Amino acid sequence: MSIRRCIAPVFLLAAAPFALGQITVSTTVEGTEAPNGRGVRAQAVITEASGLGAGVQAIAVKEIRSAIFVIDDVVSRDGPDGGPGLAVTKRELTASEAYGDGLPNGYNVPPTTDPTGPWQGLVWPYRDQYDYFPNVGDPLADNVGTAFTISPNVYGFVDVDGIARGGPTDPTPAGGDISRLLRGITGNGLNGPATYFAFDIIPLSGDRDRFVTVRLISTSVRVVVQDQNGEYGEVVVDVPDFTTVIQLPEPTTLALLPVATMFLARRRR
Secondary structure, eight states, X not given: OEEEEEEOOBOOOOOOTTOOOOOEEEEEEEEEOOTTSOEEEEEEEEEESSTTOTTOEEEEEEXXXXXXXXXXXXXXXXXXXXXXXXXXXXXXXXXXXXXOTTSTTOOSSOOSSSSSOOOBSBOTTTTHHHHTSOOTTOXXXXXXXXXXXXXXXXXXXXXXXXXXXXXXXXXXTTOOOGGGGSOOSSOSSSSSOEEEEEEEEEEOSSOTTOEEEEEXXXXXXXXXXXXXXXXXXXXXXEEOOEEEEEESSOOOOOOOOOBEEEEOOOOOO
């Protein structure tokens, strides 16, 4: 997929005059080499890791909560049975994408709650909560992110809640090893973008190489930080809406980022 343009609004969270500072995080989407060239990955990136000052450093993105909208530039009049012009679906994952098979700090066995697959949508390690450490009533990771269609030309997913487990701020039952903060398909948000959700955009009618708009909205991110004394904590980043326009079906890497900021909020899920 190719990028035509990116709208990147800046949003500053209101803070008291004595606020310690800010850490910034951005969201983006990346086109992937799916067999049909229409794979898309939603990602978060820490763009300012030391904004809190006093030796506090962002370490990794631990949780990501967002909604994803896909808006077709063409209102379909000739879809199958008068139906939609696009199919926007969760992407089927490889074992590496689903549980880190063969990757550094990946799991050696498939998800305990869904050992046979196929797996889709939410990407390792942001499937942890649902795959290996579920609470009573938690859905399967495959069911996180509720698909919707708004006639005639809006598609997407709401309640896309990716939660990685473990690390010094979350030692039980996942374990407090710092290596649990160093996982990710493309990175942990600091060392490479944190990929958390994969989906496909499939044209059903109209020009197959047309442009569509992708928006990541209502996004918040929980970031693990470490201070100069080696103590760990967490901060919450409220991320502004990200909007970009991509062309189907040509695969490419998208690297345009809007900016987000946060106010210190030390708490844990």
